[in-house]
Amino acid sequence: MMKQGSSRTVAIKSLIIIISLVLIIRLFDLQILDKTYKRKASDIGRETIYPARGLIYDRNGQLLVSNEPVYDVLVTRSKVRNLDTSKLAALLKVPDSVIKKRFEVLKENKKAYFSPYKAAVLVSQISPDDITAFQEKRFLFPGFSIQSRSVRHYPFALAGHIMGDMGEVNEKELEKSGNRYVPGDYIGKSGLELKYEKLLRGKKGLEYYVRDKLGRNIGQFENGKFDTSAVEGKTLITGLDVDLQAYAEWLLQGKRASLVAIEPATGQILAMVSSPGYDPNLLIGRNRGSNYKHLLDDSINKPLINRPLTALYPPGSTFKPLMALVALQENLLNIHEGFPCHGGFYIASLHIGCHNHGPVHSLTKAIEISCNSYFCQVFARMISNQKYVDEDEALAVWDKYLKQMQMGVKTGIDLQNEYAGNIPTPEYYKKIYGNYRWRASTIISDAIGQGEILVTPLQLANVYAIIANRGTYYKPHLVVKDDNDTLGLGQYYVKHFTGIDSANFELIMNGLELAVEKGTAKLARVDSIVVCGKTGTAQNPFGEDHSIFAAFAPRIHPKIAIAVIIENAGFGGSWAAPVAGLAIEKYLKGHIPDNKKWLENYVQQKVIDYHDSK
């Protein structure tokens, strides 16, 4: 009956036979021809060769991070016989309890890589001296072996927040990485060590050897045909100037403060200080855990906070030039126009105070003496201007320009955990006050960098780099290139534009120059170099005002843009300005002249007692 269908059964027969043939060919390939998987089998021993981790240099070729040899003691639990724990602990100079606890951890973990037949790290990072002692007695400890590794060393003991730290891989990182890491491996946990882990780690090598049934090495497998050599990690070259970094950290001792210095022409970070800082060498080696906890528990200094990226401050008067730029770009301000100041600005029942000063008949003068009334009136003019449909639109335009100047957005620096700060939007005020329930008077303090505006020190330095560049910028970044310059840092080589005409930047520059020359920031003056800057004194709920100063220098072909914020130190011109001035002088001239040593002494010795504040 199946006669008609038989051609179709033949088709099916052929299909199945072809599938069988494919299977058999595959088997032949895997079992006879392909040797790839044979070398993974258990009678082939493997030894991992660890590569040297990449080094990190500053812009002048000073070595910031190097490697030092240490040793791990590994244990293959299935081979351990008659273990004398206390003797082992004494040799390795660790407490008994540590070794016992580690054994329990290994025993309880059921994951394949903790198998008793595999060597696992028992004690890590033992110094060369201690390992020699153990090496001599090793015959007493069957099942234990030694593996050489390296740890990081920071010769300058500074910039802990930038360098970051390394720690043992945790289970989450292990699973995420595929088979790249094994338990006991070290991995970047923060800072550049984390951000550039992929480049710094290099590539592990693997050597195969044939084992006899007792596990002894009896020679290379297939003449080392499958062995791979370790590839060293990439060397990174940063834009940091370690002398400037060291000097700035020294100046800011005893204060909660941030300093960020940027090279405007490239966006490279020259120095980035978070004070109080910590010595990155504390977070390497076996004491990492206890030192870390110690730093974490210091609730007064909070040294682990990376202030330049995560502390948010009202920029105060340093914001005024930006206010002027927006108004100029929108054709709302004539630089020769004067605004009255009667010791302050009055709008409705509101009063913004101003200090006593002479008449303000130009933008230059307003910036020079930092007149509050002037900028409040400029802001009020913009927000209530007929040019825009309503206040919402006006504020949206204002907000747009500020975001184009990288305020209120993450700058995209090559470090983790950067905060965006806050530049208020119409939506933001709608949420606070309700639709059409706010007017220029409601939000007038934004004009002078108070109100709801919050920026990070990095953003402030960056925006002064933008001013220095007359409206263009490169994203701020630490790492410039690796040793072969093959780094994929494309985004940091792209020139960005703020959408504000460069001519408008020239219009505010006289004011910034005069502010340093004879205005509020005289302490930032540097002989024979034109410094353009602006002080800020930010009111805050935590006590004394924050002392703020942002600047760049020289005015023509700027080499450095800088922002300094010292918490609760008081007037911007008194503390932040001299710190910035000294840093600029140090960077541009290489030394501080004798006639300024008194100033250096004056700011360096200043210690602020933060006991009462939060």
Add this chain to the structure above:
Amino acid sequence: MLKGITSKIQGDRWIWLIVILLSLVSLLAVYSSTGTLAYRYHAGNTEYYLLKHFSLLALGLLIMYIAHLADYRIYSRVAQLLLLLSIPLLIVTLLLGSDINEAKRWITLPGINLSFQTSDLAKLALIMFTARYLTRHQDEVKNFKQGFLPIISIIALVCLLIAPADFSSAAVLFFTCLLILFIGRIRWTFLFGTVIAGAAVITLVILLAYSFPEVGRFKTWTTRIEEFSNKTDIPYQVQQSKIAIAEGGLFGKGPGNSTQRNFLPHPYSDFIFSIILEEYGLIGGILLIVLYLLFLLRCIRIVLKSPGTFGAFMAIGLSISLVIQAFINMGVAVNLLPVTGLTLPLVSMGGTSIWFTSLSIGIILSVSRKAEQEDETLPGELQHEALNTLIKPA
């Protein structure tokens, strides 16, 4: 005594022989690969799993024996009932079934406390029903609306009900049914269109899986496909499987000498083929493939001599389903296919699925028995002799 047994059983003796041989292979491989399990759960009592598996296989043979004694024509009626039963069962499983790895495949029979995969039942029912349908609509098979559309709708419905919990089983079942329709002389063009539509559905599911990874088993599917297409990141079990296979070489390490059984997850079910390859080498692997192939060829022989269309369709459907499942399992072990979780029929350990396989073979044998009875020209005595000479040396 052998003669006594062989005279009791009926149907194709070659199929019986293949089943016995596969069971022996199964016993050896399962005994070898359950060592780890035995030490973990039964204090090193390695015989526990051997005896358990032996009794499962024995019960399977009994099921096969009983099934093959029935007149195959009653299975036409049974098919209808089973299908009517399995559709609601599939829905219940989807809604209430036990959750193993987020796959709701199992349902527990109340009273006797026996859990089984509803998809196993549905698979059997659907294949038998397709055979029944093709038999009863022989005159309309060339017609799209009256012939093709009703049956493909039923097939699609059942497969879609299985798919959320067990996508690979559903796909295999769908493909098998298409093959039966192909043999049932459904037009090429219809089948071709269906394949394209099926491919479209699968593409859509994959796209959905990528868009909503948190829904159901979507995450498992996408990672498996990614792992398979990404050659550098081979998943752990596939890597261990390849090591096992490479270690086997031409002749293998010998029975019970596998070392990879300690590293491979589920060496007794999903990856049992790898253990067989490690212990018995390329030779053993080829012999196993040949056994399945021989099984299929014997079944096609039954079909050619089958007394009725229904028996022929049913026998070919059931046997193709079995052999395709076997080849997919092997394909996974040698990394020709992504990880699916289909077992190696009759060889992998696992209770109820072995019984469903036994039932299928029993039904095939029942068709075969009828064919022998009606075909007087079949030299039955000759076959007995061939079988006896094969068995005697053992």
